[in-house]
Amino acid sequence: MELIIGPRLFSTWSLRPWLVLRRAGADFETREVWYRTEAEKAELRRLSPSGFVPLLKVEGETLWDTLAISEWAAERYPEAHLWPIDATARALARSATAEMHSGFHALRELCGMGPGHPMAGDARAQAPADPGLDRDLARLVALWRQMRARFGAGGPWLFGDWSIADAFFTPVAARVRHYQIDLAAHGDDGVGAAYVAALLDQPDFREWETAALSPNAG
Numbered sequence: 067m068e069l070i071i072g073p074r075l076f077s078t079w080s081l082r083p084w085l086v087l088r089r090a091g092a093d094f095e096t097r098e099v100w101y102r103t104e105a106e107k108a109e110l111r112r113l114s115p116s117g118f119v120p121l122l123k124v125e126g127e128t129l130w131d132t133l134a135i136s137e138w139a140a141e142r143y144p145e146a147h148l149w150p151i152d153a154t155a156r157a158l159a160r161s162a163t164a165e166m167h168s169g170f171h172a173l174r175e176l177c178g179m180g181p182g183h184p185m186a187g188d189a190r191a192q193a194p195a196d197p198g199l200d201r202d203l204a205r206l207v208a209l210w211r212q213m214r215a216r217f218g219a220g221g222p223w224l225f226g227d228w229s230i231a232d233a234f235f236t237p238v239a240a241r242v243r244h245y246q247i248d249l250a251a252h253g254d255d256g257v258g259a260a261y262v263a264a265l266l267d268q269p270d271f272r273e274w275e276t277a278a279l280s281p282n283a284g
């Protein structure tokens with residue numbers, strides 16, 4: 067099984083299924099591809115039906131899209147409980163994950179990760195002042211506070227035990243750090259900041275960062 071990812075330094079989408087497969091205990095290889103030059107872009111189009119990464123090559127098929135790969139992993143590794151066991155928590159974890167997958171456009175666009183804005187390392191930037199970004203951050207903080215209050219008692223993650231939702235919010239934690247976002251200014255009482263710290267402190271995320279910063283990366 068091979069997960070084809072974009073540059074570890076920037077590819078927030080690639081990080082998500084990589085974390086999920088790690089938590090699943092899957093035996094997989096990781097191949098990092100870049101898409102700067104025409105030759106690299108042509109190679110990506112050859113590899114990818116959608117023209118995007120991440121991709122999972124498994125059992126003779128190529129799966130694409132972070133959420134589809136994550137759902138595949140949840141079915142393939144049921145013992146890893148990648149979604150919460152409780153049915154209500156599971157439905158809400160799927161809702162939060164889907165909202166991240168398809169929403170938070172201002173956060174994504176105005177606090178992007180790309181050349182000059184790496185997910186890893188000490189580089190820091192300033193978030194721009196923008197009402198759409200403020201709305202996204204207030205929504206994020208409210209969502210995190212609600213889910214942590216209702217389901218977080220059993221552990222540091224959004225639904226207590228680690229779930230796919232945490233994989234989807236890990237790149238958001240990297241954005242909060244890189245853009246030095248003060249969550250308290252968006253309604254946080256400390257719960258959101260603690261959640262961000264837990265996400266950034268995941269050993270798997272730290273391993274990803276180390277690989278992203280290694281001289282051989284890319």
Ligand SMILES: N[C@@H](CCC(=O)N[C@@H](CS)C(=O)NCC(=O)O)C(=O)O
Pocket residue numbers: 072076077078079080101117118119120130131132133
């Ligand atoms: N909805 C897709 C988004 C994937 C995506 O945007 N991938 C970016 C890398 S983070 C990409 O492949 N970019 C290639 C390009 O822009 O040429 C998913 O969830 O997998």
